[in-house]
Amino acid sequence: MSDLSTDLMEKAAALDAADELAKRRELFALEDSAVYLDGNSLGALPRHVPARMADVITREWGELRIRSWDESGWWSAPERIGDRIAPLVGAAPGQIVVGDSTSVNVFKALVAAVRMAGDGRDEIVVDATTFPTDGYIAESAARLTGCRLVPVTPAELPAALGPRTAAALVNHVDFRTGRLHDLPALTAAVHEAGALAVWDLCHSAGALPVGLDAHGVDLAVGCTYKYLNGGPGSPAYVYVAERHQGRFDSPLPGWNSHADPFAMAAGFTAADGAARGRVGTPDILSMLALEAALDVWDGVSVEAVRAKSLALTDFFLECVEAYAPEGRVTSLTPRAHDARGSQVALSCAEAPAVMEALIARGVVGDLRRPDVLRFGFTPLYVGFADTERAARVLADVLAEVPASTLG
Amino acid sequence: MSDLSTDLMEKAAALDAADELAKRRELFALEDSAVYLDGNSLGALPRHVPARMADVITREWGELRIRSWDESGWWSAPERIGDRIAPLVGAAPGQIVVGDSTSVNVFKALVAAVRMAGDGRDEIVVDATTFPTDGYIAESAARLTGCRLVPVTPAELPAALGPRTAAALVNHVDFRTGRLHDLPALTAAVHEAGALAVWDLCHSAGALPVGLDAHGVDLAVGCTYKYLNGGPGSPAYVYVAERHQGRFDSPLPGWNSHADPFAMAAGFTAADGAARGRVGTPDILSMLALEAALDVWDGVSVEAVRAKSLALTDFFLECVEAYAPEGRVTSLTPRAHDARGSQVALSCAEAPAVMEALIARGVVGDLRRPDVLRFGFTPLYVGFADTERAARVLADVLAEVPASTLG
DSSP: OOHHHHHHHHHHHHHHHTOTTGGGGGGBOOOSSOEEOOTTTSOOOBTTHHHHHHHIIIIIIIIIGGGHHHHTOOTTHHHHHHHHHGGGGTOOTTSEEEOSOHHHHHHHHHHHHHHHHOTTOOEEEEETTSOHHHHHHHHHHHHHHTOEEEEEOGGGHHHHOOTTEEEEEEESBOTTTOBBOOHHHHHHHHHHTTOEEEEEOTTTTTTSOOOTTTTTOOEEEEOSSSTTOOOTTOOOEEEEOGGGGGGOOOSOOOGGGBSSGGGOOSSOOBOSGGGGGOOSOOOHHHHHHHHHHGGGGTTOOHHHHHHHHHHHHHHHHHHHHHHSOTTSOEEOSOSSGGGBOSEEEEEOTTHHHHHHHHHHTTEEOEEETTTEEEEEOOTTTOOHHHHHHHHHHHHHHHHHSOOOSOO | OOHHHHHHHHHHHHHHHTOTTGGGGGGBOOOSSOEEOOTTTSOOOBTTHHHHHHHIIIIIIIIIGGGHHHHTOOTTHHHHHHHHHGGGGTOOTTSEEEOSOHHHHHHHHHHHHHHHHOTTOOEEEEETTSOHHHHHHHHHHHHHHTOEEEEEOTTTHHHHOOTTEEEEEEESBOTTTOBBOOHHHHHHHHHHTTOEEEEEOTTTTTTSOOOTTTTTOOEEEEOSSSTTOOOTTOOOEEEEOGGGGGGOOOSOOOGGGBSSGGGOOSSOOBOSGGGGGOOSOOOHHHHHHHHHHGGGGTTOOHHHHHHHHHHHHHHHHHHHHHHSOTTSOEEOSOSSGGGBOSEEEEEOTTHHHHHHHHHHTTEEOEEETTTEEEEEOOTTTOOHHHHHHHHHHHHHHHHHSOOOSOO
């Protein structure tokens, strides 16, 4: 072992010893020796979820059956779980409802935003660097509402806003580079143009403070299977700021968003509050796994999570710089803390082969084609020794995978 | 015990003894003494589902984590499970994809149908007696595509069709009355008008033969938590007839319906085949519970299910007629087999109090406000003795709940 790695391993041990969140790792099923740096794609399993789900399936479904819609609180789960997510994204209760996929929630939010924006506003400005589903859905929302789609980078966004802008859809953290966008400033710019700001929180909720209420965000969506550890494909959520709820006119007015769903009336009357964002019957198994998974947040401050996240990604960048062969990887993730989410993305010409070898050696990140190695840092269960080891194994792999001859 | 009930109990015993599906009941968790006649709202738990879900949660999510998207077949689950449902509704493989709620699938199907119908067709005809969510969503689809909504009863439907009809949305079985509509004849009438037929199979799939391919249905949707026993809020499905798939232009083009989802390309190119009906990341826990639940159909013919269903509802009507005090309940469900689904709906002025008392005595149906008692007959686990007992308890309850003084 080189002096360099001895130093960095000692530093990691010291950082782990001082980490107030270190004990949280025990709440997750992480007995294997892998370093799991893919929590930005699928969060790890909280250890108590299997027992809770056994009860949901065997007793609530199997024994109580239909009675569970009332007696086990199934019917109210979308709002109740929304209120559990609310403090993690800086929202007061009553503004978030859980259900459907992120894509479906982007559609609800954008069409509703266009309808709220009012006459003469027929442009949807969309973050062109966003996760593609947001762009595809924005295009569909624009087509169905007679709007023009204006795709721009977040940096170009303020200049693209104007009197015709109905809404702007931006991803809080770029899924590819890990760049954090300036939510307060961009929201203010959108408001100055008289439009509505719609934020996608998939890569920020559970990793850093969002401050939806504090910054006056209008609408937001997010998934729950990344930093919120809700399980594969667990339901997404939509945030509708309280001041907009009375005018939130959903393009998916299913019976669950009716003011009196069990009247089963022919005419639609929208429910009050967050329930207006509901659509059809909620997928209870996935939803209750998410609810249980949220227990790991009890007593955790998002500020502490953010501090550790930045320390982890700082340390990873330091270790990569120290260990990796010169010129083989380049960070796409900003150094500046105020522009960094909770992942590090490294551009690497041999990324597919490198990620395959990393996974084979127990360092699990993921690949974004063609050349991006992504490493997600989930502060609740990733430690500094993990981080040092990941960088060290990456350097070993890079030394073994030949550099491509193409530039 | 009266001679009458002795006779009917003997008849029930003989029918149960001759029932080729009777053994299927053992596949379900139905150890309690209740008679469960609410499988048309939430199907009972297949006994093997908890063990399968423990493995999905503990091993596939907890141990394999992100690798399960490939290694555990999560990614392909929507099409794979669609192909399991296909034979139950008379569809060849490759035309059904599972995901999202019924409401969301109605939206996809109707907007896509309007787009396929072509110029000059700007009316959506909708079954006004349908489950209300279909009507609400049809109204939204009409509003977003510039169509006029034409709500009619299924009987009035043929006369409402014309050169401006783009699509007609009909529920195969009325959720309230249990009336079965004539899918072959109505589909033919819709086609004669040059429009597309969209069927909602929530109350028919798993209870009777549907024959989607044989009758040339264009698009269909359905839930999976009733007669398919997929669990509370398990994902719905959409059927797109193969001949239409190339032109199926979804209003919810999420990244899962992209031809190359992991290219994460800025521009949208639709996938081929049923995958075009996908949207966002599928809710894997709910979806895999459904997949496991479908095992109870192995070796079952839908024709045998239909024969037993009709025998059960015939026998229930016979018992109710024999036992119930004169004039207290009236069947809303047609006597004619070709107009009956798999439930019996009884109109009763005291329905709320009666259903409460029935449930307290272990006969679980449900109430559709203000005055409908619904009893669903799931041939895989309801027997004839159950049926006789349900009618007998109903008669007891009616004798105790005073008839309302209002007419």
